[in-house]
Amino acid sequence: MMNSEDTQVINLVADIGGTNIRLAITENNNITEILSYECAQFPRLIDVIRQYLAEKQLTNASINACLAIACPADDDLISMTNLPWQFSQKELKAELKLNKLMLINDYTAIAMAIPMLTDGQKVKIGGGEPIANKPIAVCGPGTGLGVANIIPVDNNWHCLSGEGGHIDFAPVDELDIQILQYLKTFKKRVSYEQLLSGYGLEQIYQALVVIKSEDSPAASETKLTAKDISAQAINGNCPLCQQALAQFCKVLGSFAGNLALTTASLGGVYIAGGIVPRFIDYVKNSGFRERFEMKGRMSHLNQQTPTYVITESQPGLIGAAAYLNQVCK
Template identity: 65%
Template sequence: MNNNDKKIVNLIADIGGTNIRLAQANAQSESQYTDIETYQCAKFASLIDVIALYIKNKNIADTCINACLAIACPTDKDIISMTNLPWEFSQKALIAALNLNSLTMINDYTAIAMAIPLLNDNQKVKIGGGETVAQMPIAVCGPGTGLGVAHIVPISSNGKSQWHCFSGEGGHVDFAAVDKLDMQILQHLKTNLARVSYEQLLSGYGLEQIHQAIIAINGQDKVSLSAAEISQQAVSGKCPVCKQALTQFCKVLGSFAGNLALTLNCQGGVYIAGGIAPRFIDFIKNSDFRVRFEAKGRLSNIPKQSPTYIITEPQPGLLGAAALLLQR
């Protein structure tokens, strides 16, 4: 039996440093994916072992498998080495070992970006004003372990309206200080860093560095807190320094997100993803996030038009991988 005679299975995955989530893309499913399973990466020697187990458990070995795998690292070469796992593999070897009909490897933020047009009001929270302009570019950034960035633009293919993603390393552009505290934090970070990117502030360790910088600026005794502890104490109001750190984090995030709105005239919206921002949505709403987002001088009309959202969908990577695979 050749592949033309076999049942087609659209296999998708969201591969992180701790967990890998596998599922099957299904246009008839409300969420566009079914049969989700989560595995702990540390329990497996390789990516092939995990996917092979899923294929076996779901009894889909004798099918025509088209796979789209989202992974948190560059995917433009055959050999892929994961940053936070000792997994290195060849895409060609993966196809051969798992007998795949096709394989598409995408960056995790490509997947998240592709999920955005599918999000409903229960999967996102609007921050501030602005209204979506249809068929305009959309940007997404996500403070988490690092700072992910991607853009999607509408295209027409074979008479159908679709989306194309431009991924990159936008989180590593130079940090631009806006107010006095930004400048003081920048000077503090430059005592140890030759170059300060936005990721040095807009990430888990970035929030920690903002906190440490403010302590040093204030001449206080050093206190080491995790990003989760800083945000918790800021939201609860227990620690003024933590509140100041999180407040500045929100300001810097607003400035960066506003820069993304300008880059491709993203009047389709700018979305905040990642594991950090959803923890303190109300704090962001009450911060100067949107003020800094809109403060772009002569071109402030663009970010003022652009709405901003925090993504609350728990599996945007799978949703986006499904969207891309079904679109193709």
């Protein structure tokens, strides 16, 4: 794009996590020039952005930027949760001489990406069909449990973000109750994130080790990572891992079903994050969808609501682009 003085105008987007940062250029919601950097290699966020602009020969461009970041983004001062990066939004905008700067939470970006996804960027789990222009919910088990909702307003999508992953865990079946009782032995409060995350899958497994210890005393010495648990569950090598992953899917179904009821998300409920896309076929054959629909008198509502797993590798960049282009159009 060129302005009246022939200065190049670009829309810059970024997806900033605790380990990596991805930057790209967007125009008309197309993403190009994607580069990824290790955050630990840079003392400040501004250093990464400057390197990207230098590599792409864009140091003299007029820039609008939208940065999706894995921490709260409502205040001027941004302090990343898993990185020693701290900066002022106003100072960052001034130092980079940006036309516009928008910082949004990473799950706001993922939510904003959903209306842009094609069938090739998501996998449907179970029944139900989306209704156009109805609320959409997304949750993502990963390092934590991210949650966001988008609603249509005046032909645009607006995101309602929050900390939904930290709501109280509500057990449904007897095994849920036993897992909760185990977690309560060393935690004052148990949220859904304590079960629906990488750490959560490990805690479900450890709970089962204790619950089943009378039958398998040696298992109490076993420590497995979330990746190990899911891999062994899928290949059938470990019955306890299979039970842990099966219960993880059930709890995820209950939680996703709660989101559907909270905002009447007839546009669909989407599962993001780095964990579930690794075992989509397992989820399809698990108790996920049954638990999603099992809502008593409101079961009919969730039976109508479709559920999807996002398989697109760059939803954060797509969502940041959608957000930026919506603001700048």
